[in-house]
Amino acid sequence: MINQNRFSVFLLGAATLALLGVGVARAADSLDAETKARIERFEKGALTIDVSKYPGGIRDNYEVFSTKCTQCHKLSRPINCDYAMPDEWSRYVKRMMHKPGSGIDSADGKKIYEFLVYDSSVRKKTMLDDKLAKATPEDKTAAEAKIKEVRDKYDK
Numbered sequence: 039m040i041n042q043n044r045f046s047v048f049l050l051g052a053a054t055l056a057l058l059g060v061g062v063a064r065a066a067d068s069l070d071a072e073t074k075a076r077i078e079r080f081e082k083g084a085l086t087i088d089v090s091k092y093p094g095g096i097r098d099n100y101e102v103f104s105t106k107c108t109q110c111h112k113l114s115r116p117i118n119c120d121y122a123m124p125d126e127w128s129r130y131v132k133r134m135m136h137k138p139g140s141g142i143d144s145a146d147g148k149k150i151y152e153f154l155v156y157d158s159s160v161r162k163k164t165m166l167d168d169k170l171a172k173a174t175p176e177d178k179t180a181a182e183a184k185i186k187e188v189r190d191k192y193d194k
Contacts, residue, residue, distance in 0.1 A: 083118030093192040099153035106142050106150060122158040122166040124184040127151055155188045
């Protein structure tokens with residue numbers, strides 16, 4: 039009886055994974071050619087980030103980021119994407135939190151967001167500065183305040 043229950047659980051799990059695979063394939067098929075090309079470009083870049091010089095809390099957040107985000111896609115996608123502003127990361131993380139199977143709760147989402155904001159202020163500084171220069175005065179002020187808040191929290 040116990041072996042039969044284990045087998046039933048195994049079959050249920052296998053069926054679930056198969057359905058998730060079909061869902062991922064269908065989601066990828068629904069993307070337009072420009073979006074597919076953009077994602078492919080991001081995924082061809084670096085697979086990891088050297089965070090050895092980042093503060094301890096940010097290194098811890100990187101572990102959450104690298105663990106959670108690889109549940110659904112390659113880590114190279116967010117590492118190499120053209121997002122750098124806090125509001126871009128906020129939208130991205132919220133969207134990922136709502137994906138089925140992401141396993142990203144609000145506490146993990148905050149850690150991932152803070153890692154991405156911090157990392158952008160260091161590794162993507164030129165891109166961030168270009169975006170800040172093009173932002174409205176209100177958006178620039180809000181972004182700089184959020185970056186400062188995150189940096190102040192971890193740079194001690």
